Amino acid sequence: MQPPGRRLATARRQGEYFMSSPAQSIQTNPQFSAEERAAVYRAIHTRRDVRGQFLPDPVPDEVLARVLTAAHHAPSVGFMQPWDFIVVRAPEVKQKVNQAFRLAHAEAELMFEEGKRATYRKLKLEGILEAPINLCVTCDRRRNGPVVVGRTHIAAMDLYSSVCAVQNLWLAARAEGLGVGWVSIFHQQALRDALGIPREIIPVAYLCIGYVSHFYDRPELEAAGWLPRLALGELLHFDRWQGEADAAGTALLARLDDADPARG
């Protein structure tokens, strides 16, 4: 790993500008076959947030390299690539992170109404110690200087870029047969302390990664009746927030059931 200073210097090498580029080469075979397209949808629709099914089997380096590379090829605002990845395998570091989780989890319990509290306490919400790989995906908001193309008006765009990296990794992991669980019940500073992350870096996601005994057919919270999956048609608006479906919108609504793998 290069020290952060050298990395930033590399990123700041911006001698050339957008419009002065030579003609850019184009993708020679842009079309996906029906089978390839189906595989992408399969990854999207069979991906799960895994909590309790991790196996101790080691993850081969070439597999981990592929899913990390997938994350690194996420879109980023102004091509700033604000992410870093902390690969955690050391049991003592996992223990520290686990303690940070336990503390926040105990606090979270008290936020739920009394009737739900006992249930919340029993939920399996993470696999920090069981998963062979833990991964913290961060966002360096200062990378490439203060003014970033596309981040001039919505400051969160750099955080969103790091989230895109997480979702790329998640789908790649599913295709590799790896389960991924996103743990978010932490005080951000406690997670920083456990991993030695500087104050100016935002920990965006803490992921548990490993092979699994099985993937569930449906999200656990859906199967348990915690919340139903919302009907997509109820979430669609047309031209404006209060816009009703016109003929084009009605035609689109009529195709939603066919597109749903649980119904189509």
Next chain:
Amino acid sequence: MQPPGRRLATARRQGEYFMSSPAQSIQTNPQFSAEERAAVYRAIHTRRDVRGQFLPDPVPDEVLARVLTAAHHAPSVGFMQPWDFIVVRAPEVKQKVNQAFRLAHAEAELMFEEGKRATYRKLKLEGILEAPINLCVTCDRRRNGPVVVGRTHIAAMDLYSSVCAVQNLWLAARAEGLGVGWVSIFHQQALRDALGIPREIIPVAYLCIGYVSHFYDRPELEAAGWLPRLALGELLHFDRWQGEADAAGTALLARLDDADPARG
């Protein structure tokens, strides 16, 4: 579309709890074939942020239904599914959004150093009017009430869920041969005004979607030399932020080049 009140009532139907669920069925064929896995990586590595290559060709309803369904199957914190989707096709609405972009773009120009300013002005940063479909992906932070499993300590988790929906849609769109461009140069309130979005709803992403004449081989900002792609190995940390690679880390670093489609 159901009125928001009815939708929230549906989402709040939480009679059952996580641990009281019946045994959940598991995915019967969890493995991806080598071809399926390659297709997922192909979508990840050939996806582009498209600005200038949109064709006016209509997007069939079944295709739009599939990519929206992919978005709706993103992970969400506590399964809250905080997203809504505004499908924009009306030219007058696109014009309003375009005006909001133009205003912010003119402001952004002034934020760049003088030397870069003229270049920034010439950048093609959106395809609002050219793309047949525009899509605003939002986040309703109040959906399912104030206490959400997994959002007790990091408030942004609901916004991150909506970003995961964007990335799912982007990859599905690539597999369908559709280009997607994320436009982020807006005052959030101006975008709300143009689309009639209530104050409490966060517009997370404004996407231009359509078939394209071609996809570029590399991201435009990379090809133009605006910024280089960072070396993934420089972004990897081991066990702690300041952690050096041990034997396991070194073995992982050695596999990165093989995993990179531009090198492997």
